[in-house]
Amino acid sequence: MVGYDPRADGRNVSNLEVAVAGSVSGLVTRVLISPLDVIKIRFQLQIERLSRSDPNAKYHGILQAGRQILQEEGPTAFWKGHIPAQLLSIGYGAVQVYKTLRNAVVTMYRTEGPLVFYKGLNPTLIAIFPYAGFQFSFYSSLKHAYEWAMPAEGKKNGAVISPNLGKSCCSWIVMGEPRREEYKIQSFDAVTQQLLKTALKDPGAVDLEKVANVIVDHSLQDCVFSKEAGRMCYAIIQAESKQAGQSVFRRGLLNRLQQEYQAREQLRARSLQGWVCYVTFICNIFDYLRVNNMPMMALVNPVYDCLFRLAQPDSLSKEEEVDCLVLQLHRVGEQLEKMNGQRMDELFVLIRDGFLLPTGLSSLAQLLLLEIIEFRAAGWKTTPAAHKYYYSEVSD
Known part of the structure; x- marks a missing residue:
C-alpha cells in the first residue's frame, strides 16, 4: 500500500495482515464513496448534455442528480452495483451501441461534442479526496485494532530478562x-x-x-x-x-x-x-x-x-x-x-x-x-x- 513503511512499524506485521487491513479499509471506503460513483456512472451514460438548457436531460448537476435518484429509487440506489445502476440509470428502452472504439469516439464527438469525454469528471474529482483520506484512515484504525486484539509475537510470556x-x-x-x-x-x-x-x-x-x-x-x-x-x-x-x-x-x-x-x-x-x-x-x-x-x-x-x-x-x-x-x-x-x-x-x-x-x-x-x-x-x-x-x- 502506498505510504505504508514496514520499517517504521514496531511490531512484525505479516503480508497477510497488511493485505487484510488494506482490503477491509478499501471495502469500507468504497461503501462511503459509492453514492458519488453512482452519480458519475449516471452522468456518463446520459446521452443528453449535462445542462439545464436541454429539456431532455434527466441529470444536469451533482446535487440535482442526487435528489432525483433519492426521490425515484430511494437511498439504496446509491449502493447498487455498477451493472444494475447502468441498466436503471436513465429510463430508456434502448441502449446506445457502438461497433468499434473508433466508431464510438467519432459518434460521441459528432453528436455530443468534445465535453462528452469528460462526463462524470466532477463527481470523480470530488470523490478522490475523501476516498484516499478514508482509506488511509480506516487502514490505520483497522491495523491498530488488530494490534490491540493480537499482541505482537516474540514476547515470551513470563521470560526473565537478565540484567546483563x-x-x-x-x-x-x-x-x-x-x-x-x-x-x-x-x-x-x-x-x-x-x-x-x-x-x-x-x-x-x-x-x-x-x-x-x-x-x-x-x-x-x-x-x-x-x-x-x-x-x-x-x-x-x-x-x-x-x-x-x-x-x-x-x-x-x-x-x-x-x-x-x-x-x-x-x-x-x-x-x-x-x-x-x-x-x-x-x-x-x-x-x-x-x-x-x-x-x-x-x-x-x-x-x-x-x-x-x-x-x-x-x-x-x-x-x-x-x-x-x-x-x-x-x-x-x-x-x-x-x-x-x-x-x-x-x-x-x-x-x-x-x-x-x-x-x-x-x-x-x-x-x-x-x-x-x-x-x-x-x-x-x-x-x-x-x-x-x-x-x-x-x-x-
Missing part, C-alpha cells in the same frame, strides 16, 4: 519479520556492509561461503550481533533458495559452525567472551534454521553439548556463562526437550547439582539457576508469582 542484557546493547538492530527485514549493520566496515546487503538481495552475485565466514567471525566477537545473526542467516538462506534453489550458504555456515564446535574448549580457554558468543550464535541458528518446520537434527547434539559445558562447576562460577546458559534455555529449551527429553533431564541434573554447590556461586548465578529450574518445572512457562518474584529480584 542491557549492558551490551549497541549499534546492530534488526527490524521487521524474517522475510522482509532491514538490517542496520554500522558495526561493519563499508566493504563488509555492501557484501552482506548484496547477499540479502542478490545472493547469487557474491561468494556465499565468504559471507558465512564473515557472519561467524563477527558473531564470535560481538555478543549483540551473535544474538541476532540467526535472522540474517535465515534471510540469506531464503533468498538463495528462491533465486537458485541451492543451499551454498547453509552448507558453508554449518561447516564453519562444526569447525568452531570441534575447537570449543580451545575457544573457551582463549576467550570467554568468544565462547559465550559462539553458544549464543549456535542457539540462535538452531532457533531459526528449520527443515520441514522442525529444528535441524544436525544441530541438536552440538547445542546440547555447549549447554552441558556451561552447566559444569567451573562454568557456573562465572556469571557470564550462567547468564548465557539461562538465556539460551529460555530461548530454545522447550524445542530441545522435544527433540531429546533424556538429555534435557541430564542437563537439569547438572544444573540442580550446581545450584546446591556450597561455594563458588554468586547470588545472581543462584537466582538465575533457581529461576530456570522453576521455569522448566512449570512447562517452560513462568507462573505469575514467580514472574513477580524474579523480576523484582533482578531489578533490585
Whole structure:
C-alpha cells in the first residue's frame, strides 16, 4: 500500500495482515464513496448534455442528480452495483451501441461534442479526496485494532530478562519479520556492509561461503550481533533458495559452525567472551534454521553439548556463562526437550547439582539457576508469582 513503511512499524506485521487491513479499509471506503460513483456512472451514460438548457436531460448537476435518484429509487440506489445502476440509470428502452472504439469516439464527438469525454469528471474529482483520506484512515484504525486484539509475537510470556542484557546493547538492530527485514549493520566496515546487503538481495552475485565466514567471525566477537545473526542467516538462506534453489550458504555456515564446535574448549580457554558468543550464535541458528518446520537434527547434539559445558562447576562460577546458559534455555529449551527429553533431564541434573554447590556461586548465578529450574518445572512457562518474584529480584 502506498505510504505504508514496514520499517517504521514496531511490531512484525505479516503480508497477510497488511493485505487484510488494506482490503477491509478499501471495502469500507468504497461503501462511503459509492453514492458519488453512482452519480458519475449516471452522468456518463446520459446521452443528453449535462445542462439545464436541454429539456431532455434527466441529470444536469451533482446535487440535482442526487435528489432525483433519492426521490425515484430511494437511498439504496446509491449502493447498487455498477451493472444494475447502468441498466436503471436513465429510463430508456434502448441502449446506445457502438461497433468499434473508433466508431464510438467519432459518434460521441459528432453528436455530443468534445465535453462528452469528460462526463462524470466532477463527481470523480470530488470523490478522490475523501476516498484516499478514508482509506488511509480506516487502514490505520483497522491495523491498530488488530494490534490491540493480537499482541505482537516474540514476547515470551513470563521470560526473565537478565540484567546483563542491557549492558551490551549497541549499534546492530534488526527490524521487521524474517522475510522482509532491514538490517542496520554500522558495526561493519563499508566493504563488509555492501557484501552482506548484496547477499540479502542478490545472493547469487557474491561468494556465499565468504559471507558465512564473515557472519561467524563477527558473531564470535560481538555478543549483540551473535544474538541476532540467526535472522540474517535465515534471510540469506531464503533468498538463495528462491533465486537458485541451492543451499551454498547453509552448507558453508554449518561447516564453519562444526569447525568452531570441534575447537570449543580451545575457544573457551582463549576467550570467554568468544565462547559465550559462539553458544549464543549456535542457539540462535538452531532457533531459526528449520527443515520441514522442525529444528535441524544436525544441530541438536552440538547445542546440547555447549549447554552441558556451561552447566559444569567451573562454568557456573562465572556469571557470564550462567547468564548465557539461562538465556539460551529460555530461548530454545522447550524445542530441545522435544527433540531429546533424556538429555534435557541430564542437563537439569547438572544444573540442580550446581545450584546446591556450597561455594563458588554468586547470588545472581543462584537466582538465575533457581529461576530456570522453576521455569522448566512449570512447562517452560513462568507462573505469575514467580514472574513477580524474579523480576523484582533482578531489578533490585
